[in-house]
Amino acid sequence: MAKQISAEARKGWTLISPPAFYAVLMLAAPLATVLIYSVMTGEKGAVSLPLTLDNYYELFTKPIYRALMWRSLYVSLCVTLATVILAYPIAYFVSFYVSPSKKSLWLFLITIPFWTSYIIRVSLWRTILGYDGILDSMVMGLGLTDTQPNILSNGVLSIIITLAHAYAPFAVLPIFVSLEKVDRSLLEAGQDLGESRWMTFLRVTLPLSLPGVIAAVLIVFIPTVGDYVTPELIGGGKTPMIANLMEVAMLKQRDQAMGSAIAVGAMLIVALISVVFVLWNRRFLGGRK
């Protein structure tokens, strides 16, 4: 009886061992190291005992850390809000108004920008938003204003714009997927019973698509908190987020313990917020498969 299972299991394990081994070596072990380092004492370029929670304490009390954490969360929140709200109409459009044969084409077009060089795109936004840059010259050339808007001077706003642009496709796809799952005959039944299209949307489509919206929120929120490139390039060093702080701690201050604590702490906060968010919305998620 058990012979049959283990023959298959053996083959499965043999096959999966190279990638599994690689992942354990390259990911699990380093992550475990970070976790351990976060509770150790850091000095210039080394960590040592005693074990301590000082790093975490510092992370949650020192003003600079708190400010950066709040800023990261604030930026992520704005980006998430903007991307998801902007993404919903286009997801709806592709799901309900595009013929089935063209749907993957639209999706493909929406995701292409994601696959192009992130560095190039962020650098480009810096050029666009900068003083006397593309936006400034266009707006002034069209006579809309006399002075340069120079959006780049507003670090936080610039970061939000750049990140919203980068993560837009991430928000569209999950919403699209859940809209596709909405049973069209439910909508027709609603109309058949005399509802207006807007009411049908509000009472049927929107609630049914909420799992996708929730997924979109998470898919955008979680990575943007930890984004390194955009604050680094756009902020010009003046508006760092938590990821830049990590770099400073690790490489410039060479305090690996503190850097690890920042990493773990930030991930925990993000995980906590995500879990709370999902639980708070679980009434929209439960039951349906």
Add this chain to the structure above:
Amino acid sequence: MTTERPTMIEFKDVHKYYGDYHALRGINGTIRAGEFFSLLGPSGCGKTTLLRTIAGFEGIDKGAVLIDGKDMARVPANARPTNMVFQSYAIFPHMSVAENVGFGLRRSGLSAAEKAKAVEDALGMVGLKGYGGRAAHALSGGQRQRVALARALILKPKVLLLDEPLSALDKKMREHMQVELIKLQRQVGITFILVTHDQEEALVMSDRIAVMFEGEIAQLADPETLYRRPNSKKVADFIGTMNFIPATVLSETGHKVEVEAKGLGHLTVDAAMAPPARGESPVVGLRPETLTLLYDDQKAAERETDGVIDEVIYFGDMTYYDVYLGGTDVEVRLSMRNVPGRPVLDVGTKVRVAWSPSALVLFR
């Protein structure tokens, strides 16, 4: 059915488990060389599992499977003298029809010319002459099935296994292929083993059928025996329709059983029509076509009972009547052919029902 063919496949107390699930519970039986054999049963009964143990895609945990006298215990699928037509046909989509059909000849040592000829012949045999150059993914369902057949038969296996080959086809195609397969089997002369859940299909095509429920063979016999003398209520109910009438056993002597059946009265049943008791409450079974409505001028050949028509179901060439028997709540379904002079009767009509005691089976 007079000369006994030699045994091709033998099951000796075959058991198989999937983890804790006992999929095959002691299968015993033989399949003869050159016969068209069916494994019939509802989904989940183990028929496909059993077929796959013959093919070599599933191992067994106890017992033995023998093909042409040889125990297949250590013989892998690619070394067995069997070939299979899969339910999805499993035509290789990236090859042409000819490449598909000739795939098994790769290791045969034949020259390219010989292979091409064999492929031609095989295609001709299934009615796909000239289709060799077509791309496999551009075929219809029926064509794919025939390619699968050609691909299997070209290797001249001793046994051809077919896993629900007709279930994916529409009704007309299915009926056509049923006849085609019977002709093909006669032409090629090898053992065909078919798995199906469609009892009509099994009855039409097979020399013998193994009816399976829940991992066991309930009855293994030719179609007529299965239909006329099912060995249990379950088999009787699965093959065709049967009326079950509650009865009490009065006495039993050697060859005969005395029974009192509700609505039919006192009966004598031959022991051959009374399979071994299974500890259930006794019922007497009658097929719809063995009951007849008597019109005014007719007389019963054997026995007769009064009744009232409860329901009339008209099929054009036949009518089914549901009739309450002899003032009781026992309802039987009987079928009548609609011929001139025998009009369709109305609900509520009092009728006389003729039936033959020799056609009934006693289950208990």
Add this chain to the structure above:
Amino acid sequence: MKQGSGLRGYAFLYLLFLYAPIIILPVFAFNNSQVVAFPLKGFTTQWFGEMWADANLRAALGRSLVIAVVTASVATILGIFAARASVRYAFPGKAPVMGLIMLPMVLPDIVVAMALLIVLLSLSVPLSMLTIIMGHVLLCMPFAVAILTSAFQSLDKSLEEAALDLGETPASTFRLIILPLVMPGIISSFLICFTISIDEFVLANFLGSGKPVLSVYIFGQFRFPAKVPAMLALGTLLVAFSIVLLAIAEYFRRRGIARAGGKDTGGFL
């Protein structure tokens, strides 16, 4: 259909917003002006020339290409193992292992970079192209697994059994039946991993030595306003190249599914 046209208008505006930077790229790459701003001052290809003349850039490009090819190859091969194991076999611990392999997709890249860096530093492993490759393979594996899992899933299991039934060995079955049918997925995976590696910045920056790869080089150059037009030229080429690779990858992904007879569920993700 009034509502339709309103949404349609919105959809095109949205696409415009998405593609705005990408469209701006070639506009100013060919613009005959040192200053990257309106108004446009005529057509020129000098920035492309200047870009190509930069020896450091060519060196960085070479390094990136090598890293990308190696990464794509290793990630795809590991992906084949993982996808085949995941689709075909049931074994205890499958879910956690697959979860670990796919984890880099949800972790911030900075965390992955830092974690790897710590380990490498503590083991005194020198940073080089090899360490970048190691990081990139880790990052690309989930994508390879996702694409190849889809490819293996659309493979009818009976095809393998049919091949065995007709006399082939498991090895020859893999070579004659499985590999050709999964090949479009393999190509697609290779191209996607290549694209990811070429464009990746964070790991390349922190796990690399003083000799920069292309993305790091670009990052450095954008600080100097004089160098910006040349970088725009480079960017134009890179983006065009990525789009072409993507289109090819998508073509193969669809072809692979169609050939094996499966259905397209739309997209890699």
